[in-house]
Amino acid sequence: MSLADAYALATLTGTLTLAVGWCIGRYHRRTAAATAERAVRPPGPHPTAVADELALALAALATSCCLTAAVTAGAEHDPAHCTAHCTRKDQTL
Ligand SMILES: [Zn+2]
Known part of the structure; x- marks a missing residue:
């Protein structure tokens, strides 16, 4: 494996890691927002x-x-x- 190939593989791996991390963070932010909204909602029946x-x-x-x-x-x-x-x-x- 040449140095250029190693650089390309590292760039691809880093990009994929950032994308997966962003998706996981987005999921957790949305889940936290929904949990906070449910916490302040008065108990039903509405x-x-x-x-x-x-x-x-x-x-x-x-x-x-x-x-x-x-x-x-x-x-x-x-x-x-x-x-x-x-x-x-x-x-x-
Ligand atoms: Zn009438």
């Missing part, structure tokens, strides 16, 4: 997120016959604004 609450409210509003029914969870209806399909128009405010 309340529904605000985005989920908004999605549920919009779905309820979209499926309700009138705004009053959506706000009162179907307990009351506004006969002036209820859709024609509402079967509870007689139960007014």
Whole structure:
């Protein structure tokens, strides 16, 4: 093996060692970050997120016959604004 070959082999070995070390370090940094995030997270069960609450409210509003029914969870209806399909128009405010 010539000196140039030995130099090339040492350079390749050093580069591979640095790359593997960087990957291992990155893995440990990401694992440590996830562990720290889990440590500060309050224990479950978690309340529904605000985005989920908004999605549920919009779905309820979209499926309700009138705004009053959506706000009162179907307990009351506004006969002036209820859709024609509402079967509870007689139960007014
Ligand atoms: Zn209604």
